[in-house]
Amino acid sequence: MNDSAVAKTVSPKNLWKPLAAVAAALAFLYATVLTKLGNDWWTDENYSHGLLVPFVIGFIVWLEFGELKKAARNRSAIFGGGLILPALLLLLAGTLGAELFIQRISLVVMLGGIVVYFFGAGVLRLLVTPFVLLLLAIPIPQIIFNKIAFPLQIWASQLAVWGIRIFEVPSVRKGNVIEILPVGATQIVSLEVVEACSGIRSLMTLVTLALVLAYFTRTRAKKSSIDAGGRLDWLKSFDFWRAVILMLSAAPIAILTNAARVTATGVLTYLYGKRAAEGATHDASGWLVYLVAFALLLFVNFVLHKFHRRRDAGKENDERETVKAELR
Numbered sequence: 001m002n003d004s005a006v007a008k009t010v011s012p013k014n015l016w017k018p019l020a021a022v023a024a025a026l027a028f029l030y031a032t033v034l035t036k037l038g039n040d041w042w043t044d045e046n047y048s049h050g051l052l053v054p055f056v057i058g059f060i061v062w063l064e065f066g067e068l069k070k071a072a073r074n075r076s077a078i079f080g081g082g083l084i085l086p087a088l089l090l091l092l093a094g095t096l097g098a099e100l101f102i103q104r105i106s107l108v109v110m111l112g113g114i115v116v117y118f119f120g121a122g123v124l125r126l127l128v129t130p131f132v133l134l135l136l137a138i139p140i141p142q143i144i145f146n147k148i149a150f151p152l153q154i155w156a157s158q159l160a161v162w163g164i165r166i167f168e169v170p171s172v173r174k175g176n177v178i179e180i181l182p183v184g185a186t187q188i189v190s191l192e193v194v195e196a197c198s199g200i201r202s203l204m205t206l207v208t209l210a211l212v213l214a215y216f217t218r219t220r221a222k223k224s225s226i227d228a229g230g231r232l233d234w235l236k237s238f239d240f241w242r243a244v245i246l247m248l249s250a251a252p253i254a255i256l257t258n259a260a261r262v263t264a265t266g267v268l269t270y271l272y273g274k275r276a277a278e279g280a281t282h283d284a285s286g287w288l289v290y291l292v293a294f295a296l297l298l299f300v301n302f303v304l305h306k307f308h309r310r311r312d313a314g315k316e317n318d319e320r321e322t323v324k325a326e327l328r
Contacts, residue, residue: 080117163263
């Protein structure tokens with residue numbers, strides 16, 4: 001039976017029946033995976049943004065529902081099944097090896113396969129952003145997390161010491177620990193740049209925010225030009241590269257803003273003692289870091305849009321000059 005034959009076996013009006021059966025099967029297969037994932041979102045502050053991801057995905061699907069309906073044709077049993085089978089194998093391997101990350105990746109692959117099987121690859125292309133958001137909400141293995149977090153701690157410590165010394169505050173750095181002697185004190189205060197202050201926490205959230213920002217501020221290309229292009233024309237798209245740049249910029253923004261936070265904490269500790277690095281002041285600085293980091297993301301996005309508009313204006317002027325030259 002070919003794909004077109006498979007596409008005719010299920011009437012669109014009755015599509016909810018097989019989808020309900022598939023949803024029930026997924027709930028049974030991935031019950032443990034989903035429960036543990038939700039628990040990680042609730043308890044792990046590095047991935048607390050995952051609690052909002054399903055709502056953002058639902059909002060995107062609602063916004064694009066009309067386009068999704070138009071693209072829901074040419075369902076592919078072969079391509080869809082080609083994704084579902086590896087997803088089942090990943091789930092089995094992750095379960096036998098007690099590796100949650102593989103099980104969770106299996107869920108993403110499985111959802112992709114189901115979308116292709118029932119609605120076609122065109123719908124999957126329109127849902128790239130929701131799928132990437134789901135991937136970004138999956139906690140990475142701890143061994144990889146530590147390899148990212150520790151260098152960030154060192155870089156944040158180095159930048160913070162450099163910033164503290166600009167304010168002529170005597171300090172000594174030992175790894176990720178900064179030692180400061182407050183004014184009028186006789187005991188040294190040690191400021192440890194822990195994971196939360198390294199930028200790793202804000203990095204996880206900022207990368208997700210960067211993708212959401214890129215999606216909701218994308219340029220509206222004409223559908224005819226999209227349809228006329230090839231399958232890889234998205235690689236030439238301004239919106240694609242803008243999203244990549246925004247997501248990459250999240251790393252230096254996270255490092256710089258958290259280093260600035262540690263710098264401010266160091267200066268305040270020098271002036272007011274250890275209490276400046278504890279309590280409400282320290283917590284408030286954490287929220288301020290998020291606000292400043294998001295503002296910097298908005299600024300980068302603004303600059304990229306402005307550059308794009310200037311480039312388009314330059315192209316239009318060149319085209320006008322070319323037309324004028326030909327008319328002469």
